Amino acid sequence: MKRFDQQFLARDSESWVGMEVDELVGFLLPKCQEVITTDRLRQKISEHPTLKVKFGIDPTASEIHIGHVVPIMLLRQFAKAGHHIDFIIGDFTARVGDPTARDTGRVPLSPEQIVKNMETYTNQIGKYIDLRMLHIHYNAKWLNPMTLQEIFAIFQQINLSEAMQREDFRARMRNEQAVSLAEVCYGVLMGIDSVHLGTHVEIGGIDQLLNFQQCRKIMRQSGMDEEVILMTPILEGTSGDGKKMSKSYGNYVAVNATHEDKFGKIMSIPDRLIGQYFRCFADVHQRELEELDAFIGENPMEAKKQLATLIVAAETQHIEDGLRERESFERKFSQKSICNEDCIELTEDANTTILDALVKSGQFKSKSELRRLFDQQGVRVMNEDGEVILSPEIVVGQVCGVVRVGKRRFFQFVTA
Amino acid sequence: MIAYSICESPLTHPNVLRLGFSIWARNPPKDYLSIYPKAAEEARKRAGSENVSLCALVDDVWPMVALSRTRKEQQNISDRFVALLPDLGFHEIHLVSDFVKDAALGAYLPHATRVTMSEFWKLLPQSKKTISDNLTLNEILGFLWHIHVLEIALGEFRLTGLLVGIRSEFFYLMTRKLLPPHDVYFVNTS
Numbered sequence: 280m281k282r283f284d285q286q287f288l289a290r291d292s293e294s295w296v297g298m299e300v301d302e303l304v305g306f307l308l309p310k311c312q313e314v315i316t317t318d319r320l321r322q323k324i325s326e327h328p329t330l331k332v333k334f335g336i337d338p339t340a341s342e343i344h345i346g347h348v349v350p351i352m353l354l355r356q357f358a359k360a361g362h363h364i365d366f367i368i369g370d371f372t373a374r375v376g377d378p379t380a381r382d383t384g385r386v387p388l389s390p391e392q393i394v395k396n397m398e399t400y401t402n403q404i405g406k407y408i409d410l411r412m413l414h415i416h417y418n419a420k421w422l423n424p425m426t427l428q429e430i431f432a433i434f435q436q437i438n439l440s441e442a443m444q445r446e447d448f449r450a451r452m453r454n455e456q457a458v459s460l461a462e463v464c465y466g467v468l469m470g471i472d473s474v475h476l477g478t479h480v481e482i483g484g485i486d487q488l489l490n491f492q493q494c495r496k497i498m499r500q501s502g503m504d505e506e507v508i509l510m511t512p513i514l515e516g517t518s519g520d521g522k523k524m525s526k527s528y529g530n531y532v533a534v535n536a537t538h539e540d541k542f543g544k545i546m547s548i549p550d551r552l553i554g555q556y557f558r559c560f561a562d563v564h565q566r567e568l569e570e571l572d573a574f575i576g577e578n579p580m581e582a583k584k585q586l587a588t589l590i591v592a593a594e595t596q597h598i599e600d601g602l603r604e605r606e607s608f609e610r611k612f613s614q615k616s617i618c619n620e621d622c623i624e625l626t627e628d629a630n631t632t633i634l635d636a637l638v639k640s641g642q643f644k645s646k647s648e649l650r651r652l653f654d655q656q657g658v659r660v661m662n663e664d665g666e667v668i669l670s671p672e673i674v675v676g677q678v679c680g681v682v683r684v685g686k687r688r689f690f691q692f693v694t695a
Numbered sequence: 696m697i698a699y700s701i702c703e704s705p706l707t708h709p710n711v712l713r714l715g716f717s718i719w720a721r722n723p724p725k726d727y728l729s730i731y732p733k734a735a736e737e738a739r740k741r742a743g744s745e746n747v748s749l750c751a752l753v754d755d756v757w758p759m760v761a762l763s764r765t766r767k768e769q770q771n772i773s774d775r776f777v778a779l780l781p782d783l784g785f786h787e788i789h790l791v792s793d794f795v796k797d798a799a800l801g802a803y804l805p806h807a808t809r810v811t812m813s814e815f816w817k818l819l820p821q822s823k824k825t826i827s828d829n830l831t832l833n834e835i836l837g838f839l840w841h842i843h844v845l846e847i848a849l850g851e852f853r854l855t856g857l858l859v860g861i862r863s864e865f866f867y868l869m870t871r872k873l874l875p876p877h878d879v880y881f882v883n884t885s
Contacts, residue, residue, distance in 0.1 A: 374805055423801030427840065430800050431760050434832035442832060443812065452813070460815055460835050461807035467832065 281574055284585035287561035288598050296361035300324045303360055305565040309558045310353045312485045312512040315495075320507045323479050332357045333478040333506070335367035335418070335469065338396035339388060343403050344531035345541075345590070346514035346524035349559045350482050351407050353511055356562065357480070358412040365476050368397055371419035372468050403534040406594045421475045422468060436500045437467055437493075445489045466490040470497025478506045485510040514559060519549035538591045542604040543687045545587035546612075550579040553586055560590055584608070611689075617661065617681050622691040629676030629694040633658070636675050642688060652685055659683050696734045698861050701871065702742065702878040712739050712747040714880070715854040716785070717845060720772050721758045724779045727884070731858055732784025734882040738858065749858065750787040751780045752848050756798065757791075757840055761833070787852070791844050794851050803843035806873055807835065818865045841866075846874050860884045 295303060300321055307320070314320055323330060334354050358364050373388045388396070401410060443449075448458045466489065473481060473494045481491060488510060495505040513523045516530025524531045532544045548556065553575045557563055563571060575582040584605055592601030610616045627636045634649060637658075643649050650671065652658055659666040662680035669682065675692045682690045716731050718724075732749055739747035755773040758764060773790055780788050815838065816824075823830060848854060856878030859867045867879050 371801065374808070419801065423799060425800040427756065427760050427798045427800075427836075431833055431836060434836050437832045438828070439830040439832055439834055440828050448812075457811040457813070459808050460810050460812060460839070461804065463812060464804070464807060464832060464835065 280578070280581060281570075282585065283557070283561070283571060283574065283582070284589040284592070284601060285598055287557075287563065287589055288592050288596070288601075290562045291593065291596060293359065294361075295356070295359040298360055302564075303356075306356055306562055307353065307509065308565055309563045309568060310349075310356070310511055311509050313488070313508075313510040315491070315508040315510075319505075320480070320509070323507055327479055330357065330362040330479045331365060331477055332362050332480045332482065333365045333367060333473060333476055334482045335369055335372075335472060336400070337369040337373040337388075338393050338400055339373060341396045341399040342526075343400060343534050344524055344526065345534060345560070346516075346531065348404065348407050348534065349514050350484060350511045351404050352560055353509060354482050355408045355412075357482075358408065362480075364413050365478065366413040366415045367472055367476075368393075368415060368417050370397075370417045371422040372465060406534060416476070418468075418472050422471060425471070433467065433471065433497065433501075434464075437496075439463075442466070442493075447489070466493025467497060470494040473498055473506055474501045474503060477503070479504075480507045480509060482509050482511070484513055486513055511559070512555065515552055515555065517544050517548045519552065532590075538594075538600060538604050539607065539687070541594075542587045542591050542601075542608055545590055546583055546608065547686070548583070550575070550583070553579060553582050556586055556590075557582075560586075560593060611687075617683075617689055619691070622681055622689040624691050624693060626693045626695050627675045629674060631675050632671060633669060633673045633675060633678060633682070633692075634671035636692065637682075637684065637690065640690065642684075649684075657685050696730065696883060697737050697741070698881045698883045700738065700741065700878060700880040702856070710745040712742055712744045713750065713853055713855045714738060714747060714858045715750050715752050715845070715848050715852065715856070716858045717752040717754065717841070717848070718776075719758060720753050720755045720769070720776055721762065723772055723775045724783075726783070728780065728785075729783040730882065730884065734858055734880065735784075738856075738880045748786045749784070750789060750848075750852050750854065751776070751785045752789055752791065752844065753777075753780075754791040754841075754844060756795065757837060761837070789848070789852065795844055795847050803839045806839050806842050809873060810838075810869065814869060818869060820862070838866075842870060842873055845870055849875060849877055856880060858882060 303324060304317070304321055308314065308317070332354065334350060354364060370390070370393045373393055442463050448463075451458050469490050470493050474497060481494065483491065491508045491510070495508070498505050516522050516524040516528055517532060518528070518530040522528050522530060532541055536544070545556070554572055557571060587608075588598070588601030588605050591604050592598045594600070607621070610618070611621060623640060623642065625636055625640055634646070634653065637643065637649055638646050653669070653671045656668045658669045660669055660678055660680045660682050666683070669678070676694055678692055682692065684690065712735070714735050718728070735747045735749040753773060753776045755769050759766065759769040777788050777790070815835065818838065819834070823834070845857070854877060857867060857870070858880050859882065861881045861883055864881055867881070871877070871879060
């Protein structure tokens with residue numbers, strides 16, 4: 280059986296410095312949904328031994344999911360090839376609020392929130408990219424002190440009507456939702472970042488297209504060569520209902536999740552997403568796509584296990600970590616064999632209801648979450664005869680065997 | 696003379712009204728400005744205050760930037776404001792270049808988060824709305840700058856209120872939303 284997980288993980292630690300242009304582009308393109316433009320990308324790589332590659336984030340959330348990591352994986356490819364990475368922390372633009380893909384305005388962040396979010400953010404992306412490869416900039420450093428004359432000269436070149444012509448703005452205004460003046464200016468501020476840094480290539484999600492177009496315009500009007508834009512897809516969530524990965528949809532894999540949780544959630548994605556996830560999280564070359572897709576088509580379960588193994592192992596760079604989770608997963612779900620290590624042991628009075636005992640375990644957000652699981656017949660006792668659905672009123676003394684809650688949590692009760 | 700006023704601010708010196716009047720020093724001052732000292736006196740009577748002090752806030756920074764003037768060119772016009780306004784009855788003359796020390800983007804852009812595009816559109820005079828396709832983002836910049844100037848002036852000169860032309864009604868209604876409490880007297884200028 281082909282082991283793509285091992286093949287791709289081994290590639291993680293390679294240096295790509297000096298790689299031929301077409302070879303590098305062959306690795307970059309599978310990660311991109313859109314490139315403006317591929318020809319200019321090739322040309323820029325040829326012309327500049329060290330490209331200036333920009334990636335910017337507004338530190339709007341403290342905890343991120345693997346959907347946020349997708350452009351980081353593309354950024355990492357440039358870093359491996361020895362290019363200069365400018366990592367912009369939008370401490371100034373976060374005060375303004377990126378309007379991208381919002382149906383309502385964002386709440387601007389306080390400086391304290393920004394600092395706090397940034398600390399946790401960099402800790403999390405540090406699992407996927409060597410932070411020492413990044414030249415970290417805070418854009419308030421150059422945006423904050425811009426003089427009236429300087430900003431006037433730039434704003435003078437941007438037509439107000441054109442700035443308002445974004446489809447997301449028009450949709451919001453049609454729905455009588457507010458668009459702030461600051462949001463109208465946001466793309467221009469991003470463009471000033473690019474001008475300031477002399478960016479050759481910018482990376483971001485496809486939802487940033489309108490901001491990127493503004494960046495290119497600002498560069499052009501400043502007499503600079505327009506940056507090349509590489510846009511990654513917006514990762515679809517694990518539930519397979521077509522919605523993007525998002526905390527608010529509950530279809531996400533947190534970067535800080537345990538290996539077990541990560542593995543389990545990746546195993547829950549529909550088969551049609553396996554290829555997209557591989558492209559996002561592995562260094563897949565264009566010439567390998569056909570073989571990979573054929574493998575996924577013929578062996579979807581095996582491909583998904585390899586994908587989950589790879590995503591777990593990518594965090595530590597040790598394939599053993601991924602393989603350990605795979606072994607554990609197969610034991611629990613394929614062989615239905617649960618060992619003591621898989622279970623959380625709870626000591627309770629025999630007359631305590633199983634609902635109360637599970638609430639006290641601290642493993643669930645709320646009693647109502649647990650009640651929902653009971654209602655969905657998601658709490659079962661596993662014994663030699665198979666699985667028996669439990670009701671919340673059953674007392675601990677009546678339970679004999681391992682209790683499975685949801686898909687992946689196991690409990691063993693000991694009576695006090 | 697005063698069309699209407701909004702007086703809600705907690706006055707720290709109820710016996711003395713301190714009113715600000717903001718003007719853009721694009722062109723040399725004209726005699727029609729004498730209407731404002733008269734309006735200030737009317738405001739004093741309405742408020743039942745003993746005294747009124749009218750402070751001219753002469754913006755010599757924005758025209759210099761917007762019209763690409765040299766410092767010297769702007770100085771010639773600003774000097775004429777300084778010379779004429781006391782004769783018209785203004786008690787204090789303050790040039791914006793003297794009292795606005797922080798002209799950096801970070802000082803005034805945050806106001807932009809609190810104003811919607813629809814609100815901003817209402818502020819634009821009809822003459823600009825008819826050429827809306829030709830307007831640039833500097834319309835927004837000019838608005839933010841003006842808010843910034845007023846914010847500093849209110850604190851720096853302990854102004855209790857602003858005296859404004861009725862044509863700028865929407866702008867100053869917005870100003871009340873963004874800035875610390877202050878009174879506004881709308882003056883009929885026609």
